[in-house]
Amino acid sequence: MKDSELMRSAGLAPMEPLRKRIPLRDEHGRALADFMMIIPGLRTRPQRLIQHCIREIEAVCARFEDVVVFVELNLKLNLLWISHRPRPGICGDIADALQERIPEALLVSWASR
Secondary structure, three states, X not given: OOHHHHHHHHHHOOOOOHHHHOOOEOOOOOEOEEXXXXXXOHHHOOHXXXXXXXXXXXXXXXXXXXXXXXEEEEOOOOEEEEEEOOOOOHHXXXXXXXXXXXXXXXXXXXXXX
């Protein structure tokens, strides 16, 4: 994901509702899985710390670029949404990697379709 895409998803540009943007299937028609994490207090942090958090999210997503399909950071809600190709254990692997870099990030829910 490019910097500008995550910056835009962080509320720095107007967007359609998440339900209209989130991919449900990959390019082969297979259902995707997704999960949410909350990063408490992120929106109230200084801009430089928000930018640091965005860079950490981008680094984790780059590490899992073969499975991560969609990422959105909603600063208004302090919410991170990630859609990915389903593979055994991958949701936990990505969430753990995010928590290593952003310890306050909390896994809220995950779903396979």
